[in-house]
Amino acid sequence: MTKPSPATFPDLLDVIIIGAGPCGLAVAARLKEETPSALFTDDEHQRYHWINKHSGRMALVQAHHRKRKGVKADKWRGYTSRQSFSSTNSEGSPPSLASSASSVSEESETGAVDVDDPSPSMLVLDSTGDKWMERWNRAFKTLEIEQLRSPMFFHVDPGDRDGMLAYTQEMGRDCDLWEIPGCVGKELSKHKKKKKKKMRSRAVAIGEDEIDERDRKDYFSPSTGLFADYCSSIVSRYGLDLPGMIQQREIEDIGYDYHSELSPFSKIFTVTAGDGTRFYSRAVVLAVGPGRTKVLPFQLSGEEVNGACHSTEIRSFPSLNVKRKIQRRQEMNVVVVGGGLSSAQIVDMAIRKGVSRVWFLMRSDFKVKHFDIDLSWMGKFKNYEKAAFWSADTDEERLEMIKTARNGGSITPRYQKVVKQHVARHRASIHPRTVISSHEYCPVSQTWRLTTDPPIPDLPPIDYIYFATGMQADVNELPLLQRMNREHPIETKQGLPCITDDLMWKADLPLFLTGRLAALRLGPGAPNLEGARLGAERIAWGMEEVLGRRETEDTPTEFED
Structure with a gap:
């Protein structure tokens, strides 16, 4: 029997992201990024840029757009500054940090949009406004906060861990950085050691010897204006500022069931807003921050x-x-x-x-x-802490590790x-x-x-x-998840859901959670900017499987009639 074509259901999207804050932006950008920093080294990024630059002058093996996990040489658009690699780096010396990344791609500078974009179709719904980071920026402005608490490598850019530092250097905005004192350096003077001992006796945790000297460049924090501009550049680079991509809606309900106009073997999400408007998608990402319970x-x-x-x-x-x-x-x-x-x-x-x-x-x-969170989760012992967290036998153990690391x-x-x-x-x-x-x-x-x-x-x-x-992050109290809790219940630990390692509600139910609600899988850094990027990476891999499986079902192979 011939399956109904998705064209008969024109409003069906691949992904709906609920929340236009840092976690939502991190997911949207990652779904647009084909060579993420989590998978590709700086040398590989450099090579892809070189391939793209010379693609018209040499024979290249082009990856078919259906092979999502293959590298598409014709699709990669490197950072603007990477143009300098082939000209200024001919002797093989490593490039400076400032030339490792830029926040503006060649495509977004011209305003061109790739019509053959293989990334999932998406819509973003946010209760605060129709722009990225609106609630975030409003809160910082209201409280007149000039500086982020996070270090420079905590950001939402999926393409480059050092992207914000590079952006700062390229834009000449070093004055927008505050050094975070007392974090860096393994060797301490006698005076500092004495001071540190005194501070520890007063239960004040600074941790001067937790971070290696070679990581000093990372331990600056950006101004709120610099971070906002960097996020705007990410939005521009990935074409996430298209009209209508973000809609201001208060979501009241999320349902997951079969639909009469689609294959009887495929379930989809129905996302209902407060005004009764319904949206349909194959996957949903819940990026709503800490929750609504004060x-x-x-x-x-x-x-x-x-x-x-x-x-x-x-x-x-x-x-x-x-x-x-x-x-x-x-x-x-x-x-x-x-x-x-x-x-x-x-x-x-x-x-x-x-x-x-x-x-x-x-x-x-x-x-x-x-x-x-404790410096041990960010410094030279972070891999040990994370490994211990991910290898814990139970979610109760993970919950205790989260409480200890954050400690109020x-x-x-x-x-x-x-x-x-x-x-x-x-x-x-x-x-x-x-x-x-x-x-x-x-x-x-x-x-x-x-x-x-x-x-x-x-x-x-x-x-x-x-x-x-x-705020209390309790998945049981979120109004928009009442139907999910009722029809597809899962276990929770003190309000945190026991989701899959891919951050899905269930293995066969592609409702993805990120941010604080994903803490039992991401660790104590889940509510932070670094947790936003890590969550986006996991979601992208899970989404690959969900949407890839859909393509396999809906797309006839060359052997089918």
Whole structure:
């Protein structure tokens, strides 16, 4: 029996990506990249560029576009700077880092789009806007964050691990880099060793001897503007800025079942938006970040929402009632709850905006780390840590390893210094191991009466509370996955799904998860930019099998009638 042609179902896409943040962008770019850095060395990239340059002057074996795993010499478009390899590197000396990668391809410079693009057809749906990284960029702008916490090799470019560093050098933007001190160098002076011993006794983890000196160039962090521009260049390079590719939609439901207009042996996804619009695809990638459940010490009710908010809800800073008091030059007090970097940034911004005093409460100790995971997962022992994680016998073991590596919220040494300066000027006070035990909000004065455990002496009425307490990643509570949980249930561990190694919901169900929800497979770095790139790589391989299997079913072979 002849199978129905996919042409009878014109709205069917290969992939729908839900979420236009870093994880979604990493997946989209990886699906467009034929020679990813995870599989191809710099020398191989150089050779592919040389082949492309000389493709009109010599006979080449061209890979058939159906052979997805073959290298398509006619399709490869190297980075612009790689043109210099054959001319400036004729003596065989290694190229400089700046010539190893660029963020703009030859194709995207001219605005040309390859009509024979073999990559999957895709649509991106995002609840915030119709542009890549809109929520991410808005959050950094609102909190006036100038610098990323991540090192230079944490980014979403699938083509080159050193791509962002190369982009920085080529654009002449070295002034947009901050060195991350105390990470690099195996040899320590006596003074530094003494200082390090003292810091360790205070449970402050810096880890000066974790990173080799030869990796020094990696341990800079980019400005938020530099990172945004680099992401824009990736979007341009891979043609991910086509009109209509991203649509602003709040997704309410994901279903996976047979469809009457397709083969009775093929299931597809039906993705339903809040306005009732339906989209259809063969695979779905869920890249929604940490989730939607806010972690709060107590739920805000009634008029209390006028006196407090979660950090993810901040749209303008400070709040309206605080801003009015600042304008009237009244004394005002703000409480910030949380132990992570966002909480320290809110403390700093509140004081810079004119708040009289900030009371900084954290449930656990005041922890200081360069990164939100231990250096052992990033430095010279990272392969050991990752191997131990991937070879763990159970997901319970992996969950404990994730908790140990992340160890709750922490702030960077830079912001530790900033906050301590505010404390020295009596504009802020730090209260570790302190929780709010009771609260009462007065809507007339728009102030709080708080009681803490242990008690804070002379705590005045509080004008506003900011909860920088994070989000709970619980796959069971996401509204858009209610049908998946009901019709295709899988095991979870404290809200994290036990998905396949390819990051699929089930082996025969191509709903891919990335970011924090994929932590049981990617490790403690899953919520980070590096986790976004690693997740994209795994998804690309899984997608290869899913869409390749579809091609095998739908495409007649040369032996068929």
